Amino acid sequence: MAAPQKRLLPILLFSGTFVILCVVPFRADAGQLVLSLENQRQLKLEYCWITKEKVKFEIPGGGGTASLRVEEVKALEEITRHEEIDTESLRKTAITVERFDPLAYTARVTSRYGLQVKFEDQLPTIEPINFSNKPRLVGPVTQDYFAIKQFVNPANKVPVFLVAVFFNSREPINPDGTYFELLDMDENLVATYPAILKQVSVIKKRHKVKRIGTYSYMAYALIPIKGEFWAYNLKVIRMQWESQGTETNGRSM
Numbered sequence: 001m002a003a004p005q006k007r008l009l010p011i012l013l014f015s016g017t018f019v020i021l022c023v024v025p026f027r028a029d030a031g032q033l034v035l036s037l038e039n040q041r042q043l044k045l046e047y048c049w050i051t052k053e054k055v056k057f058e059i060p061g062g063g064g065t066a067s068l069r070v071e072e073v074k075a076l077e078e079i080t081r082h083e084e085i086d087t088e089s090l091r092k093t094a095i096t097v098e099r100f101d102p103l104a105y106t107a108r109v110t111s112r113y114g115l116q117v118k119f120e121d122q123l124p125t126i127e128p129i130n131f132s133n134k135p136r137l138v139g140p141v142t143q144d145y146f147a148i149k150q151f152v153n154p155a156n157k158v159p160v161f162l163v164a165v166f167f168n169s170r171e172p173i174n175p176d177g178t179y180f181e182l183l184d185m186d187e188n189l190v191a192t193y194p195a196i197l198k199q200v201s202v203i204k205k206r207h208k209v210k211r212i213g214t215y216s217y218m219a220y221a222l223i224p225i226k227g228e229f230w231a232y233n234l235k236v237i238r239m240q241w242e243s244q245g246t247e248t249n250g251r252s253m
Contacts, residue, residue: 030143031141031143032079032082032140033045033046033078033079033140035057035075036073036074036075037073038071038073038074045057046139047138047140048137049135049136049138050076050136050239051131051133052131053133054069055067055073073241074240075239075240075241076240077237077238078235078236079233080144080167080235081147081165083231083232085232087229087230090149090150090161093150094151095151095152096155097153097155100152100154100222102162103119105150110146110166115202116203117166117201118200118203119199119200120198120200120201122199123172123197124172124215126172138238138239142169142173142236143167143168144166144168145167146166147165148163149162151225159225160222160224161223161224162220162221163180163220163232165234166200166216167219168216168217169215169217170215172215173197173215175195177237177240178236179193179194179195179234180193180221180234180235183230183232183233184228185230187231191223191229193221195219195234197219199215200218
């Protein structure tokens with residue numbers, strides 16, 4: 001019997017207290033591709049070429065190129081933002097509220113920094129892609145431009161860590177493939193949490209945010225504060241491969 005094959009699943013083409021806000025100024029950092037393998041290893045890539053059968057990429061340090069069979073890979077992800085967390089400062093500036101609306105809060109904070117936004121309920125449509133034997137170049141598609149971090153103590157509830165990242169993408173983003181990773185001091189994974197994705201409309205543009213593109217998003221999460229964490233990643237799943245049962249011709253459909 002032939003070995004199981006893999007199917008490519010395209011995910012993406014391609015509060016009355018004085019508070020010192022923990023906000024990162026406007027910037028435009030390109031994302032970083034991460035290829036996750038079946039053996040639990042991860043490879044950070046600048047870009048790669050993908051066919052139905054293989055993923056090809058440049059070896060860091062000028063070591064030429066290498067390729068992996070799709071049976072060896074699990075997912076191609078993009079780190080949209082990586083940032084350290086000053087937990088001590090966040091604890092000192094934690095806010096205590098009866099109720100907390102993360103959308104209203106983030107909109108209020110961004111307006112203080114010259115960016116007025118509106119959150120849309122409708123997300124752009126994602127078009128599937130079909131890979132062939134002809135290599136398709138895949139590179140980062142996101143740039144972040146604003147981030148907010150805040151510890152919040154809702155009344156009679158577990159304290160939470162609000163993290164919100166505003167970013168652009170050249171392609172529509174799949175909300176089911178967007179999540180935050182919490183990391184320890186050695187950047188080992190502590191926990192993962194799904195992100196809530198909102199499309200952003202810029203109501204009032206300023207010079208320093210002119211690079212905000214057509215597909216503008218905010219990804220955010222309210223994460224229970226448990227233990228210590230020192231950094232976070234916002235990740236977007238670009239593509240996933242899953243094993244399928246073998247058809248009579250030896251290929252998955």
